[in-house]
Amino acid sequence: MILKFxxxxxxxxxxxxxxxxxxxxxxxxxxxxxPRTGEIVVFTHPAYGRLIKRVAQILPNGSLIVRGTDIDSVDSRTFGAVQPHQVEGVVIARIARPER
Incomplete structure (x- = not known):
């Protein structure tokens, strides 16, 4: 994947x-x-599938601590660090859903 929507x-x-x-x-x-701290990344977790989270911290071994903004978010507080090979890409654009 070079680009994924x-x-x-x-x-x-x-x-x-x-x-x-x-x-x-x-x-x-x-x-x-x-990946850099603050970037939003897409990655695949074996138990949770494809997730989109913000990189909160990069550990010395290169693994990533990722977080959501919701206190109940399933993120590194739940499943630990994300390994670099799990990262599929960096979010480069957002298209807001149409408001109804």
Missing amino acids: LRVRGASLAPLLKDGDFVLASRLPLWFRP
């Missing part, structure tokens, strides 16, 4: 990303550098 499900990064929004994720930045 994904629909946001859930509100773990609200108000930045809301349920029903779309994001464009790219693997291209990761060809040149590791």
Whole structure:
């Protein structure tokens, strides 16, 4: 995947990303550098599937601590650090869902 268009499900990064929004994720930045603190990444977790979270911290071994903005978000507080090979891409654009 170089570019992937994904629909946001859930509100773990609200108000930045809301349920029903779309994001464009790219693997291209990761060809040149590791994810950075503050970036929003898409990754696959074996138990939870594909998730979108913000990088909160990068550990000395290169693994990532990821967080959602919701206190009840399933994130590194639940499943621990994310390994770099799990990261599919960095979110480079957001398309808000149409308001009704």
